[in-house]
Every structure is written in C-alpha cells, then in structure tokens.
Amino acid sequence: MKLSFSKYHGAGNDFIVIDNRKGVFIPEQNLIKNLCHRQFGIGADGLMLLENEANADFRMRYFNSDGNEGTMCGNGGRCITHFANKLGVIGKQTRFVGIDGEHEAIIDPDSTVNLRMNDVQNVLVDDEYCLLDTGSPHCVCFVKNVDKVDVEREGRILRNSLQPELGGVNVNFVEFVGDKLIIRTYERGVEAETLACGTGSVAAAIAANVRKNSNQTSYLLEAKGGALRVKFEKIENNTFRNIWLQGPATHVFDGEIKLV
Secondary structure (H helix, E strand, O other): OEEEEEEEEEOOEEEEEEEOOOOOOOOOHHHHHHHHOOOOOOOOOEEEEEEOOOOOOEEEEEEEOOOOEOOOOHHHHHHHHHHHHHHOOOOOEEEEEEOOEEEEEEEOOOOEEEEEEOOEEOOEEOOOOEEEEOOOEEEEEEOOOHHHOOHHHHHHHHHHHOOHHHOOOEEEEEEEEOOEEEEEEEEOOOOEEEOOOHHHHHHHHHHHHHHHOOOOOEEEEEEOOEEEEEEEEEEEOOEEEEEEEEEEOEEEEEEEEEOO
C-alpha cells in the first residue's frame, strides 16, 4: 500500500499530515512511530489525520512521535488548517474538532494561521512553577537565563514527576526579556526538547500574566524554531478566554511512501 502525505512546518515543529477522510489509514502505534522516525522514516514531531466530522468542517487527530494518540497540539492545529485549505476542504476560515473540543481558525493573506484555543481556568501557582492545561497539561518554569538550562535533564524530571494521573506534563522553561518571552520546551510523547510548542507558548503567556499579575494580554514568544504570538482576554486571575495562537504554517513538500 502506498501512503500519500504532506510535510508541514509550524514555527519549529514539523508534522506528517494525512488526508484520511476515506478512512484508509489505520493508525497503529508502531507504524506511526516508524513514520515519524528521523533516520528510518519520514521524520516528524508528530502525525496528524484530517478526518470527516459531521458537526464541523473536519476532525483533527494528533499522534505523538512515539506513536500514541496525543492531546491538543497548537502548532499542529495551525498546520492542519493550512492543509485543509490546500485540499479545498475549507476557505480562509474554519471550525474543526480536536481531542479537546471545537476550535476556530483563520488564515491571513500572508499565510499566518490564527487558532482559537479553549478557555483556560485553574492556573496553579507554585514558588517554582505554574501548572495549567491549554489543551495539553503544561508546567511553566521561569528562569533567569533559559540558554543555560539543561532542558533534557530538568525537563525529563518534571515531566514524569508532576501530574502522573494525567500521564505527566510538558515542561516549559521561560525567560522574561522586556515584553517578550524566550521559551524552550520538553515535550512528552517526543520525550525530548522540541524547537517550539504551540500549547506550551499559550501556557507560558498565561503563566507570565499570572506570575506578574500583569495587564499585558498579548505576548511575543521566541522559540528556537521561530516566533509565535499569543493573545487573550483575562476575566480574573485564573480564568482566560478568547485565546488565540498566531504564527506561520509552511507546506514543505508532498510525498508518497510504501507501507510494508
């Protein structure tokens, strides 16, 4: 069987995206893990399926590079929106369903994709970190020099020790530089540092607002893979709504691979 796919890049994350509206592709853990393998497969941080959804334009299913179905991926949501537009499934605006519920997205003329995230409540603030769920569970640690953090070691420790009932957390190390944030992320499912993380950027922006008790509701975040902007409305200290993740989504190439 030959599998057609597209490769996308979204501000530091890369994805395999498959049109699965006919249900031909059966997502099996080892198969997805092998497709995402950077030496022996196509190579990606994750794999997404665009599927039919009766009450929306489409359904997004996201799988981590370890082959397991994951929680919401913000950069993935932006890339699959671009993919759906390329297929002619949608125009410049869409409403789709992810594992965490319904999302809206808008494609700007410059190909920036704006993704509306779910409301966030219950930001837990500790002396060392903040915990919150932005479609995926995140820990945000504020540091003085993010470049000096051993993200692989420190991230792995926190990823496995916090909220084990949720399968652990993603871990973000964030530095304030003026009004912007510099971010590095250890992602569960990838089990390594990635060049960017959409839901992590949303978590970092909200945690920054809470940590500084700030009126700032728009943040530029710089990751190793590129820049993202997060905007939101603050209702009270622990409630945020109308959250938008903004950034580029780039179609890299289309391909075909033989499944054996």
